[in-house]
Each structure stands twice: as C-alpha cells, then as structure tokens.
Amino acid sequence: MEKGKISSLQMGMIMYLTIMSTAILTVPGITAKYAKQDLWLSPIWASLVGFMTLFIVMRLSKNYPQQSFFQICEHTAGLYIGKLVGFIYVCFLAYVTGQIIRSYADFILTVYLPQTPISVIVISMTVLAAFTVIGGLEVIGRVSQIFFPIFFFSIFIIIILLIPKLNLSYLLPIMEDGILPSLKGAIIPQIWFGEFFLIIFLFPFLSDQSKGRKWGMITIFMVLFTFVTANLIVLFILGQNIAGTLYPFLKATLFVNIGDFIENMDPLIIALWILGSFVKITVFYYVTALGIGQWLNLTDYKPIVWPLGILIVQLSFWSLPNLMVINHHDETVNPFLGLLMQTLIPLLLLGISSIKKKVKPVKI
Amino acid sequence: MVRRVKSLLRRRKGIQPQIDSLDDHGSLSNKMDENIDYFRSVYANCSDVVIRPFLIGGMYQAYFIYIDGLANVEETDEQILQPLMNATVKNTNEIMNMLENKIPVTNIQKFTSLSKCIDSISTGNPLLLSDGINTGYSFCLAKWEKRGIGEPSAEVGIKGPREGFTETINVSTSQLRRIIKSPSLKMQELFIGQLTKTKIVISYIEGIANHNLIEEVHNRLERIKIDGILESGYIEELIEDNPYSPFPQILSTERPDVVCSNLLEGRVAILVDGTPFVIVVPTTFFSLLQSHEDYYQRFLVSTAVRWLRYLFLVISLLLPSLYVAILTFHHEMVPTALLLSVAASREAVPFPALVEALMMEVTFEALREAGIRLPKQVGAAVSIVGALVIGQAAVQAGLVSAPMVIVVAITGIASFMIPRYAMGIGFRILRFPIIFLAGALGLLGVMMGIIAIIVHLSTIRSFGVPYLSPLAPLKGTELKDTLIRSPWWKLNTRPHLTGDYNKHRQSPGLKPDPTKGGE
Numbered sequence: 001m002e003k004g005k006i007s008s009l010q011m012g013m014i015m016y017l018t019i020m021s022t023a024i025l026t027v028p029g030i031t032a033k034y035a036k037q038d039l040w041l042s043p044i045w046a047s048l049v050g051f052m053t054l055f056i057v058m059r060l061s062k063n064y065p066q067q068s069f070f071q072i073c074e075h076t077a078g079l080y081i082g083k084l085v086g087f088i089y090v091c092f093l094a095y096v097t098g099q100i101i102r103s104y105a106d107f108i109l110t111v112y113l114p115q116t117p118i119s120v121i122v123i124s125m126t127v128l129a130a131f132t133v134i135g136g137l138e139v140i141g142r143v144s145q146i147f148f149p150i151f152f153f154s155i156f157i158i159i160i161l162l163i164p165k166l167n168l169s170y171l172l173p174i175m176e177d178g179i180l181p182s183l184k185g186a187i188i189p190q191i192w193f194g195e196f197f198l199i200i201f202l203f204p205f206l207s208d209q210s211k212g213r214k215w216g217m218i219t220i221f222m223v224l225f226t227f228v229t230a231n232l233i234v235l236f237i238l239g240q241n242i243a244g245t246l247y248p249f250l251k252a253t254l255f256v257n258i259g260d261f262i263e264n265m266d267p268l269i270i271a272l273w274i275l276g277s278f279v280k281i282t283v284f285y286y287v288t289a290l291g292i293g294q295w296l297n298l299t300d301y302k303p304i305v306w307p308l309g310i311l312i313v314q315l316s317f318w319s320l321p322n323l324m325v326i327n328h329h330d331e332t333v334n335p336f337l338g339l340l341m342q343t344l345i346p347l348l349l350l351g352i353s354s355i356k357k358k359v360k361p362v363k364i
Numbered sequence: 365m366v367r368r369v370k371s372l373l374r375r376r377k378g379i380q381p382q383i384d385s386l387d388d389h390g391s392l393s394n395k396m397d398e399n400i401d402y403f404r405s406v407y408a409n410c411s412d413v414v415i416r417p418f419l420i421g422g423m424y425q426a427y428f429i430y431i432d433g434l435a436n437v438e439e440t441d442e443q444i445l446q447p448l449m450n451a452t453v454k455n456t457n458e459i460m461n462m463l464e465n466k467i468p469v470t471n472i473q474k475f476t477s478l479s480k481c482i483d484s485i486s487t488g489n490p491l492l493l494s495d496g497i498n499t500g501y502s503f504c505l506a507k508w509e510k511r512g513i514g515e516p517s518a519e520v521g522i523k524g525p526r527e528g529f530t531e532t533i534n535v536s537t538s539q540l541r542r543i544i545k546s547p548s549l550k551m552q553e554l555f556i557g558q559l560t561k562t563k564i565v566i567s568y569i570e571g572i573a574n575h576n577l578i579e580e581v582h583n584r585l586e587r588i589k590i591d592g593i594l595e596s597g598y599i600e601e602l603i604e605d606n607p608y609s610p611f612p613q614i615l616s617t618e619r620p621d622v623v624c625s626n627l628l629e630g631r632v633a634i635l636v637d638g639t640p641f642v643i644v645v646p647t648t649f650f651s652l653l654q655s656h657e658d659y660y661q662r663f664l665v666s667t668a669v670r671w672l673r674y675l676f677l678v679i680s681l682l683l684p685s686l687y688v689a690i691l692t693f694h695h696e697m698v699p700t701a702l703l704l705s706v707a708a709s710r711e712a713v714p715f716p717a718l719v720e721a722l723m724m725e726v727t728f729e730a731l732r733e734a735g736i737r738l739p740k741q742v743g744a745a746v747s748i749v750g751a752l753v754i755g756q757a758a759v760q761a762g763l764v765s766a767p768m769v770i771v772v773a774i775t776g777i778a779s780f781m782i783p784r785y786a787m788g789i790g791f792r793i794l795r796f797p798i799i800f801l802a803g804a805l806g807l808l809g810v811m812m813g814i815i816a817i818i819v820h821l822s823t824i825r826s827f828g829v830p831y832l833s834p835l836a837p838l839k840g841t842e843l844k845d846t847l848i849r850s851p852w853w854k855l856n857t858r859p860h861l862t863g864d865y866n867k868h869r870q871s872p873g874l875k876p877d878p879t880k881g882g883e
Contacts, residue, residue, distance in 0.1 A: 009838065108808060113693065116805065124805070128815060135823045142822035142836035143815075264697050267807060274811040 001068075001293055001301060004138030005207040008215040013148040014141060015196060015219045018283045020226055021151065021276020022100065023192045025107070025247050025269075027227075028234045030331060032242035035185025038175055039235060039242070042185035043193075043227035049343055050193030050220045056346045057200045058213050063353050068294040069200050076352040085345070086295040092341050093291055094308070097284040098315025099326070099334075101125060104277040105316070106323050111250065112270055122316055129282045130309045133289055134302055137205050140282055147275050154272050155226065158265055159233050161256045166236040187335045189227065194342035196220065201287045246327075285312065391476045396425055396495040403429055403493075406482065413485070418445065421453040426494040434488030436507035443468050444492070444503060456496040463492070463501050471504035483561065510535070516618040516640070518785065521657040528618045533563050533637035539620040540567060544627065548572075554585060556599075560592035563637040564599070567623075572630045572858070572866050580827060581632050581645060596636040596643045603645075606824040610793050612786035613826040615644040615652060622656045628869070629858050646827035650835065650846045653677065655783035658849050666849040673781050680778035681791050681817075684721045685802035685810050687771045691717040693806030712762035718803030720764055724772045725799065727754055729792065732776070834859070851875075 006014075031039045064072045069089070074082030105121040113121070132139055175182070199216060206212050230249055234242055237252040245251050250269050257263040289308050293301030320326050392399055400415070407413040407429075416428040426448070430440070444467055451466075453459050464472070473489075475481045481500040485491050488506030513535065516528030529536045537551055548570040555561045564585065568578055584603040593599060596616060604613045617623060618640040623633045626644045634643045653673060658666040690697055691706070698706070713720060731750045738746055755773075758764040775795070782788040794817060801809030824831045834842035842859050844850040853874035857867050 007837065113806060113808060120805075121808070124812060128812060128819070131816070132819045135819065138830075139819060139822045142830065142832060143819055145836040145838055146818055146822070146832070261699070263699070267694065267697050271807065271811055274808065275815065278815050 001299070002137050002205055002290060004136045004141075005205055006137055006141035006202070008206055008208050008211040010141035010145055011199065011202050011206060011212065012215040012219040012222075013144040014202070014279065014283055015199065015216075016222055017144050017148060017151060017276050017279040018198065019192045019195050019223050019280075021273065021280050022103065023189065023223075023227065024155070024230050024249050025273060026103070026330075027189050027192065028231050028248045029242055029245050030188045030327075031185040031231065032235075032248070033185075034187070035182045036176070036240070036243075037171060037173070037235060038182040039185055040171075040228050040231040041175075041179075041182035043189050043224055043231065045183055045186035046189035046193050047220060047224045047227075049190040049339070050196050050223070051217075053194050053196045053343045053346070054199065054213070054216045054220060056343065056350050057197060057203070058216070059350055060200060060346060060353070061203045061209075061212075063350075063357070066204050068204065070291070070295045072200075072349060072353075076349045076356065083295070086291075089341065090288065090291050090295055092337070093284060093288040094311060095315055097281065097288050098312050098318070099320065099329075100277070100281055100284055101312060102316035102320050103326060104273075104281065106326065107247070107273060107277075108270075110323070111247070111266075119313075122313055125278065125281060126285075126309045126313050128278065129285045130305050132278075132282045133286045133305050137202070137286065140279075140286060143282075144279055147279055151272055151276055152226075154268060155230070158253055158256065158268070159229065161258060161262065161265070162233055162237065162252065164258075165255045166233070167239065168236060170235050170239040171232075188331065191334055191338035191342075193220070193223070194338050197342035197346060198283065198287055200346070201290060285309075288312075390478055392478060392481070392493070392498045392500055394496065394498045396427070396493065399493055400427055402478065403427075403481075418449060420448045420459055420494060421451045422449075424453065424456070424459060424495045426492060428490055428492055429485055430490035431485060431488060434506055434508050435490045436505040439469075439505050439507075440490050440503070443505075444490075456494070459494055460497060460499075463494075467503070469503045469505060473502045473504070475500045475502060486561065513539075519617065519619050519622070519656070519783075521655070521660075523660045524656055525619070525621050527620065529620060529635075529640040529642060531638055531640055533565060533635055536620075536635050536640070536642065537565055537567070540624060540627075540633075543620060543624045544569070549627070552582075556585065556588050556590065557593045558589070558591050560594070562593040564593070565635040567627065567633040567635060569627050569630070572628065573632055574630060577630075577632055577646070577827060581634065585634070593636060593638075595639045596634070596641045599634060599636060600643055605826055609820065609824050610790040611649070611821070611824070611831070612652065612784070612790065613647065613824065613831065615647040615784070616641045616786060617644065618642065619656060625656070625659065630866070646825075646829040648826065648829060648833055649821060649831050652784045652787045653782065659852075663849050663851040670847075670849055673783070676778035676781040677791065680775055680781070680788075681795055682798065682810065682814075683771055683775050683778070684725055684795060685798040685813070686807075687768070688717045688721050688799055689802035689806045689810050692803060706765075706767050709767055710765045713765045714763075716803075717768075718799065720768050721771070721799055721803075722796070724754075724764060724768055725775070725795065728772050728776055 028039060031042045035042045060072055061067075064075060067075070070082070070086040073085045073089075076082070077085055101122055104125065105118050108121050109116065109118055132143065196216065196219075199212070203209065203212055234248040234252050237255055238245065238248055242248045250266055253265045253269050256265045285305075285308070289301045289305050292298075292304055292308065298304070320329070403415065407415070412432045414428075414430055414432050416430075418426055418428065420426045428440070428445070430437075447467065448462070451462060453462065473484065475484060475491075476499055481491055481502070484500075484502040488508060489502045489504050492501040492503070494501075510532045511530050513527045513530055515526050519528070527539065529539065540551075541549065546569070550568055550570050552566045554564050554566070556564050566578070566581055566585070581603075585599070588599070588602050590598070590602070600612075600614045600616065601607065606613060615622075615626065623642050623644060627633055631644050631646065634645070636642070654670070658670060661669075691710070695703060710717075715723070731746065731754070735743070735746055755769055759766045759769055779788050779792055782791065794813075798810060798813035801813045803809075805812065821832050822830075822836060830837055833839060834846055839860060841857060845855060845859065852870075853876065856870055856872050858869045860867075
C-alpha cells in the first residue's frame with residue numbers, strides 16, 4: 001500500500017502543521033466567545049484531549065503492531081461491525097477533508113481574492129494536494145519538514161514584532177467567573193487536539209517507531225505552546241474585541257508597524273495560511289485515500305486519488321452554503337463529531353481490545 | 365478478426381529498432397590474402413585508412429594498417445618498420461619472437477579476433493599482420509592533435525586551480541590521478557555507442573563510495589544501447605532518475621578539483637571521451653548551489669556568499685511574479701509613497717503588468733541566449749541593442765515602465781548567481797509559469813507555484829538520494845555544509861549518501877590554536 005517510511009520527527013512536523021495551520025487563525029475568535037479573557041487557558045484544557053488521544057493511539061498501535069486502523073477495527077469489533085465502523089471513518093475523513101478545503105477557500109475569498117470564483121480556489125488546491133498524495137507519505141513528510149521552520153519562525157517573528165503593541169492589562173481579571181468559561185472555551189480547540197488521532201494511520205510507516213510516542217508528546221506540547229502564545233498575543237492586542245473577529249490573529253498582525261517600514265504583515269500570514277492549509281489538506285486527503293485503500297484491501301491507493309479528489313471538491317460544497325453555516329457547524333456539530341470519532345470510538349476499541357486480551361490472547 | 369488484432373499487437377511489440385552491429389566478424393586466418401582482402405573490403409572507400417605492404421627481412425609478406433593522422437608515423441617508421449625490414453629471420457616463430465622482444469614499443473597487444481583488430485585500428489594504433497601468423501600485433505603508437513589543458517571557461521573563479529578537463533579522456537583521468545594518488549582511486553572503463561564506441565570511465569574511490577551505488581551506475585550505463593555518444597549530456601539524460609524534471613539531477617563539471625572533492629565524499633564520476641564535462645552522481649539540490657570556491661575561501665565569507673546565493677535564487681525565481689501579483693491584485697501591500705512612484709511611472713504604459721513582465725522577460729532571455737552563441741565581433745552590437753534600445757528607449761517610448769526594467773535586470777543578475785548553469789536554466793524556465801500564476805491568482809498563485817516546486821523537489825531523487833537532502837529528510841550533521849559552510853576543522857564526517865560507509869574524513873580536533881603548536 002505505502003512503501004515509503006518517515007521518521008518520527010517528520011511525523012511530528014506533519015502533525016504540527018496539520019493542527020496549527022488552521023487553528024491559529026480561527027480558533028482564538030471562537031474560544032473567546034465563551035472564555036472571554038481566559039481564552040489562553042482553554043487550549044490547556046483542550047490539550048488533555050490531545051494527550052488522551054495520543055495515549056489511545058499508542059496503546060492501540062502497541063497492541064496491534066503494523067496493523068492498519070481498519071484491521072484494528074475488524075480485530076476488535078468483528079468483521080462486519082468492523083467494516084461498518086471503517087466505512088463510517090472513511091466517510092468522516094472525506095467529509096472533514098472537504099470541510100477543510102472549504103474553510104481554506106472561504107478565507108482566501110474573504111481576505112484576498114473576493115472576485116475569484118470559489119471553485120477555482122478549491123480545485124487548484126485539490127489538484128496540488130492530489131499530486132502530493134500520489135507522491136506518497138515520504139513526500140508529505142519532506143514537504144512538512146521544509147514548511148515547518150518557515151511556519152514556526154514566521155509566527156514567532158510576527159509575535160516579536162508585536163511586542164511594542166502589547167497591553168498586558170487585558171489579561172485581568174483571571175478567572176473572573178471561575179473555571180467554567182475557559183472549560184467551555186476548550187470545546188472548540190479540542191477538535192484540533194483530537195486530530196492527533198491521525199497518528200494511528202501514520203504510525204505503521206514510521207522508521208523509528210520507538211520514538212513515536214516521544215515525538216507525539218513533543219508535538220502536543222509545541223501545539224499547546226503555540227496555541228497559548230497566539231491566544232495571549234491576540235488577547236493582549238485586541239482585548240475584549242476578539243469575540244467578534246473572524247480571524248483575530250490576522251487582525252492582530254495588522255498592528256505591526258516598526259519605523260513605518262515594516263508594516264502590512266498580513267500577506268505573510270496569508271502565505272503561511274496557504275502553506276499550512278496545503279499540508280493539512282494533503283494529510284487529510286492522503287489519510288482518506290489510504291483509508292479507503294486499506295478498508296477495501298486494495299493493493300495500491302494511488303488509482304483512487306483522482307476520483308476521490310472529485311468527491312472531495314463536491315463535499316466541500318455540499319451542505320455548506322456559506323461562511324455563516326460553516327461557522328455555525330464548527331460550533332455545534334464538529335466539537336461532538338470530532339470528539340466522538342477521534343477520541344471516543346478509539347477509546348471504545350481500546351477498551352474492547354483490552355477486555356479481549358484478558359479473555360484470550362489476540363492472534364495476529 | 366480477434367486473432368488479426370492480436371497478431372498486429374504482437375508485431376507491434378516485436379518491432380525493436382536494431383542498430384547495425386559491426387561486432388561479429390570471426391577471427392584472423394593463417395592466410396595473409398584472406399585477411400587482407402577482408403580488411404580491404406571493410407575499409408573500402410575509406411581514404412584515410414592506409415594499408416602498407418612490406419617484407420619482413422626481405423622474405424615474409426606483411427602489412428601495416430593504420431589511420432592517417434591518428435597514428436604516429438615517425439615512430440612507426442623508426443621503431444618498427446626499420447628493424448623489421450632489416451631483420452634476418454628464418455621462420456614465423458622468429459618473427460613472433462622478434463615482435464614480442466625486440467621492438468622498442470612500450471605497449472604491444474595481440475589480437476586474434478577481427479573485430480578487436482578493427483577497434484584497435486580505429487583508436488589509432490597501427491596494426492601489423494604477417495604471413496603465416498594468425499595474430500594481429502597492435503602497437504600503441506596512437507597520436508593525434510588535441511587541445512591543451514586550459515582554464516575551464518564555464519566555471520571560473522578567483523581562487524583555486526586554473527586547469528580544466530580536456531576532450532581527451534586519458535588526459536582527464538591523468539588529471540584525477542595526479543590529485544588523488546592512492547591506488548584506491550579506481551577507473552573502470554566501458555565503451556558505449558555502437559558506432560562511436562565512446563570510451564566511458566567510471567571513477568570512484570574504493571572504500572569510500574558505496575558498492576550499491578557503483579553497481580547501480582554500472583547497471584544504468586550498461587542499459588544504454590545507442591549509436592553514438594557525443595557528449596556527457598547524452599549519458600546524463602539516459603541515466604537520470606526523473607527525466608521530466610526541469611532540475612538537473614547530475615552534477616556536470618569541467619574542473620578536476622570539483623570531481624575530486626566529490627570522489628572524496630563518496631560519489632561516482634563518469635568521464636566521457638570527447639567532452640571536457642565530467643558528470644558526477646548522485647547529486648542534490650544544495651550541492652548544485654555550491655561553488656568550488658566556497659571551500660577555498662575563508663568560511664565566514666563562504667557562508668555569507670552562500671546566503672546571498674540562496675536569497676538571489678529566490679529572487680531570480682519570484683521577483684517578476686511578485687511584482688506582477690502585487691501590482692495586479694494587492695496594491696495595499698506596498699507602502700504608499702512607493703506605490704505612488706510606481707503608479708506614476710506606469711501611468712503611460714499601455715499594457716497590464718503581466719504582459720509587460722512577460723514581454724521583458726522573454727526579451728531578456730532572448731538577449732542572453734543570443735549572447736552565448738554570438739561571434740565576438742558582433743557581441744558589442746548586441747549589448748548596445750540590449751542596453752539602449754530595450755532598456756532606455758522602451759522606457760522613454762512609454763512601452764515599458766522603468767520599475768519593470770529594474771525588476772528584469774535584478775532577476776537577470778540573480779540568475780547568474782547560481783553557480784551551475786543547468787540549475788540556473790531550470791529556474792529560468794520555472795519563472796514563466798509562476799508569472800502566469802501570479803497574473804491569474806495573485807499571491808495565491810505565487811504560493812501555489814512555490815508549493816508545487818517544493819513538492820516536486822521533494823519527490824525526485826538522484827541515484828536513490830532524496831534531492832532535497834540534507835534538509836528534507838533532515839540530517840542534522842550535514843546542515844553544517846548546507847546552510848552554512850563550516851570551517852574545515854569542523855567538517856569531520858563525510859556526507860551520508862546511500863549508505864553508511866567510511867564516515868570519518870579527518871581526525872577530530874583539528875581546530876588551530878597557538879597553544880597546540882607544540883611550543
């Protein structure tokens with residue numbers, strides 16, 4: 001199916017870009033709606049979901065070494081129920097991929113190219129991602145390895161440039177209404193932390209599997225660190241106005257002005273968003289294609305990449321008429337869908353497998 | 365009907381272009397007349413082939429066959445013809461004895477097969493056939509006019525050796541041998557090309573180059589079935605990993621020092637007779653951005669120059685497209701004062717930025733391409749046309765804006781910064797699709813172009829080595845010779861190519877220090 005191997009470091013970079021690229025732009029705004037000035041606490045609660053997901057994934061891959069997720073489903077839940085669960089996952093992954101492409105396209109349309117037809121943006125990105133997916137996991141790993149430093153250092157350069165504009169008093173009062181608002185605010189970011197679930201698809205292709213857990217943990221900490229820093233910066237700059245802003249981090253970067261020369265940094269953020277979204281879309285696209293291949297026991301996933309691309313383009317339009325609906329979706333459906341698919345069902349599978357293990361040793 | 369289609373298909377498959385082979389000829393016979401008739405028929409209508417009959421010791425009929433201009437006639441007369449004609453011999457055994465022991469020529473080869481004899485004549489060695497002996501004696505007395513060793517014109521530098529390879533392969537191999545004197549420098553020869561029979565030498569250092577790599581090079585070279593190899597570019601295109609890529613996956617150089625430094629890092633060099641350009645495999649993106657001088661200058665300077673090069677690489681690829689994208693879609697990004705001055709100069713220009721950029725870039729590429737092939741006498745005319753007519757006059761006529769001319773000029777200079785010409789061409793070609801993307805989608809298009817290029821670079825390999833290594837896949841220890849040029853006393857390990865093989869290049873702790881002088 002996939003002959004390439006990646007290192008754990010590459011996996012970490014893939015996951016960081018997959019999660020951070022979209023999170024940094026939209027999540028602070030939604031979190032602030034619930035958590036107010038405590039929004040920087042929410043990622044810390046949300047990261048618990050991340051740690052739990054990583055733990056589940058690691059345990060599952062340890063119990064079933066070199067098995068695909070779909071094989072794990074079949075081993076634990078039986079052939080028919082396992083296949084059904086696999087089908088649900090394939091649909092879920094395809095749906096999420098479509099949604100990511102759509103939110104990327106909406107961002108580009110809103111802030112960048114308001115007169116360009118959305119299909120052009122969606123299709124161009126899908127074609128680019130499809131080529132990368134056909135290149136395989138190794139290519140995705142290498143591309144992430146190049147984009148990661150660009151992404152990471154650019155974010156921190158912007159943060160350093162913003163230092164003169166920070167107003168630390170916006171932080172107060174901390175936990176004005178207790179812990180509850182920040183917990184509520186964590187409901188959205190936990191979707192992103194739950195995406196660490198994707199490691200289960202990448203894990204069999206690691207060349208150094210013993211380091212997988214270590215780099216997984218480091219990645220979660222890095223994501224957490226970036227998340228908290230970004231939320232704090234946004235808070236220090238925009239104060240209580242975050243809640244109404246669609247892309248708070250983008251708005252914050254507009255405040256960069258050093259010596260009337262270094263200003264208008266927003267194109268940089270947009271460029272980073274395109275880079276990050278590309279990795280995210282590619283990873284989800286890849287996992288979907290690989291998943292379908294594994295679910296159907298195909299020998300190669302490459303022939304289904306292009307047909308799947310057409311489906312993904314379609315999925316990005318179905319049921320999502322406009323940005324308002326997407327945002328509503330993000331707040332009402334996705335937190336629960338994400339938690340269910342990325343954390344709870346794997347937890348259930350882990351539970352079944354450990355019960356089975358106690359009853360009789362698993363034959364693989 | 366079905367059968368017919370099938371047979372058609374089969375016939376299609378069966379057709380394979382057969383190159384006329386001269387290989388199978390049998391061996392020399394005892395009878396002189398048969399042999400000489402054969403050579404006469406083979407060399408019919410070859411006015412440059414001389415077949416000279418004479419008598420050995422006044423008794424035995426013998427023939428000399430050589431190619432006029434390729435054989436050293438004076439030496440042949442003096443060292444071979446004279447002693448043979450004056451000799452007194454009684455039987456054929458004595459002739460053989462004499463040929464082997466009494467002829468003062470260093471290298472004498474004996475051939476019994478006709479094709480070997482023909483090969484030897486073709487390389488310029490005179491062949492002696494004698495009555496009653498079914499062996500051809502080939503004397504290594506080839507001598508032809510060749511170019512002397514000169515300065516490599518395509519790779520000049522301030523510091524470093526000034527000699528380059530020449531077209532003659534044994535001069536090139538001797539240049540390598542003069543630098544690396546160890547017997548572990550190996551040279552394996554093979555001949556490619558049914559008609560040209562071009563000599564190819566695979567050179568590597570035993571114990572440093574990976575065995576699998578050498579084997580792979582052999583396999584790929586032996587696959588080649590072609591009528592002629594005229595330049596190493598033929599070989600390059602026939603053995604590279606990704607034929608459709610715009611980027612060269614093979615280093616082509618005419619400097620012996622560059623080849624040797626690559627050999628010392630475990631790479632394999634392929635020398636081709638008839639061209640001064642030697643190809644080196646495997647090679648990576650970053651090694652194509654390094655110049656030989658990086659290693660001869662002080663390391664701080666080299667690091668700074670490397671960074672300048674990386675910056676200008678990006679400029680040469682992106683500057684025109686960024687200009688187009690910003691002027692077409694994103695005016696707000698430019699500081700107001702700058703925008704006003706650019707807008708003022710563009711006021712009279714009747715074309716959109718995309719057309720303007722394409723026009724100027726294509727013209728510039730044409731100028732450059734014309735400049736390469738110009739006879740020296742008309743060179744001045746082109747530079748006048750380029751500088752005055754296209755630069756000054758086009759701006760004054762209001763066809764092109766002055767900022768655009770500046771952008772094109774900077775791009776042009778930037779593309780000269782890339783030390784390898786083949787690499788520069790790759791980026792020159794890729795500039796145009798990105799200009800189109802910028803004109804269509806603005807900065808989004810530019811980003812798409814960049815992503816596509818990086819994805820492509822991540823996909824390709826050169827002889828099994830990922831093209832973007834050591835950056836992706838990351839090899840931390842090798843970044844010391846990629847992002848920066850570490851001082852020599854830090855470059856302790858060889859770059860890791862296809863396998864871990866003889867890792868250490870020097871002893872650690874070579875950092876100079878006055879206290880280490882033993883005082």
